[in-house]
Amino acid sequence: MTTMVETPAGARKGxxxxxxxxxxxxMLMDISSEMIHALLPIYMVTVxxxxxxxxxxxxxxxxxxxxxxxxxxxxxxxxLGKRKLLAVLGYGLSALTKPIFPLAGSLEWLVAAxxxxxxxxxxxxxxxxxxxxxxxxxxxRGASFGLRQTLDTIGAFTGPLLAIGLMWLFANDFxxxxxxxxxxxxxxxxxxxxxxxxxxxxxxxxxxxxxxxRQDLARLGVRYWWVVAxxxxxxxxxxxxAFLLLRVQEFEVQPFLLPLxxxxxGVAYSLSSYPVxxxxxxxxxxxxxxxxxxxxxxxxxxxxxxPNLALAGLGVALWGLHxxxxxxxxxAMVADTATADLRGTAxxxxxxxxxxxxxxxxxxAGALWDAIGSSATFLAxxxxxxxxLGGLFVVRLKPAQ
Numbered sequence: 001m002t003t004m005v006e007t008p009a010g011a012r013k014g015x016x017x018x019x020x021x022x023x024x025x026x027m028l029m030d031i032s033s034e035m036i037h038a039l040l041p042i043y044m045v046t047v048x049x050x051x052x053x054x055x056x057x058x059x060x061x062x063x064x065x066x067x068x069x070x071x072x073x074x075x076x077x078x079x080l081g082k083r084k085l086l087a088v089l090g091y092g093l094s095a096l097t098k099p100i101f102p103l104a105g106s107l108e109w110l111v112a113a114x115x116x117x118x119x120x121x122x123x124x125x126x127x128x129x130x131x132x133x134x135x136x137x138x139x140x141r142g143a144s145f146g147l148r149q150t151l152d153t154i155g156a157f158t159g160p161l162l163a164i165g166l167m168w169l170f171a172n173d174f175x176x177x178x179x180x181x182x183x184x185x186x187x188x189x190x191x192x193x194x195x196x197x198x199x200x201x202x203x204x205x206x207x208x209x210x211x212x213x214r215q216d217l218a219r220l221g222v223r224y225w226w227v228v229a230x231x232x233x234x235x236x237x238x239x240x241x242a243f244l245l246l247r248v249q250e251f252e253v254q255p256f257l258l259p260l261x262x263x264x265x266g267v268a269y270s271l272s273s274y275p276v277x278x279x280x281x282x283x284x285x286x287x288x289x290x291x292x293x294x295x296x297x298x299x300x301x302x303x304x305x306x307p308n309l310a311l312a313g314l315g316v317a318l319w320g321l322h323x324x325x326x327x328x329x330x331x332a333m334v335a336d337t338a339t340a341d342l343r344g345t346a347x348x349x350x351x352x353x354x355x356x357x358x359x360x361x362x363x364x365a366g367a368l369w370d371a372i373g374s375s376a377t378f379l380a381x382x383x384x385x386x387x388x389l390g391g392l393f394v395v396r397l398k399p400a401q
Contacts, residue, residue: 084127
């Protein structure tokens with residue numbers, strides 16, 4: 001069993017440096033990834049002649065792969081007690097794929113790079129979140145997850161902004177932009193290697209068995225599974241952000257400006273994540289998550305009925321605020337309800353089930369869009385949000401020991 005060595009509360013003056021470093025690691029990798037991903041669908045369709053259906057299948061399989069890998073990497077980090085090692089492996093794999101994008105001359109190479117990149121994301125995700133939970137003082141847990149999420153989201157909207165600027169600077173040279181994206185990826189790995197350390201632990205030999213075991217899942221407890229259940233229903237309401245782009249595109253926005261949708265969402269997301277995280281250390285996290293669900297309902301309804309671009313932009317901003325009021329909070333709630341020696345497993349299962357829910361949500365959203373129209377997609381999202389909101393009334397959380 002792996003347990004944390006307790007530090008006197010009076011010795012804690014703020015968020016540990018390791019959590020700041022993990023935030024910058026996420027930010028740099030997101031800058032790199034989003035510079036590529038903001039352009040990759042356009043590149044595949046216009047340069048390589050890929051169909052939009054193929055793009056959707058590639059993205060869906062890639063994200064599902066990441067979700068499946070996460071559950072095993074999280075459980076393995078509990079067994080090994082070496083969360084940083086797995087995080088370095090995951091970030092390192094993603095960094096190594098980045099040069100393939102400018103070098104690839106065929107769709108097969110891009111698919112392979114995308115697949116390995118998502119495997120890297122799956123390997124690093126749960127151990128990184130568990131490492132944040134290990135490093136964070138309990139009284140600063142919400143602030144710690146909020147900070148990491150804020151820095152991650154800054155990278156998520158900085159990447160598309162850089163892609164737009166560099167496409168203008170390099171006269172629409174996709175390969176040149178992809179080469180620039182290589183730099184922050186490798187810098188991300190360097191920060192992780194040199195600025196983050198596993199916390200001091202006391203290790204007891206655990207029985208030799210598969211990393212993911214039903215006895216461990218049973219030990220996670222009812223409160224944890226309620227958090228996961230609410231998160232899954234919420235994720236069914238929060239389908240892929242690609243549908244935000246499609247909704248705004250209905251107002252005949254120039255294609256090269258569409259990444260600004262992700263920028264608007266990302267700014268709202270990043271500005272709200274850390275303050276919400278800090279506030280959640282002082283008041284009930286569930287109440288704040290309820291606010292986030294109300295924001296999602298408002299975003300869905302606004303996007304469903306928006307008659308012009310301005311109101312659609314408001315819906316996108318509300319969507320971003322919802323993310324700030326939910327993603328860091330859910331991570332903190334997982335940490336609250338999972339024992340220290342099973343945090344990797346807890347985050348792995350959480351990521352697996354919400355990732356699969358996101359895949360189902362996106363397929364459902366696309367089917368509704370094709371069959372009925374965009375309004376049906378967003379109204380269905382509002383309905384699932386209301387269902388998740390109802391589920392929160394039965395969730396009562398106290399931190400696990």
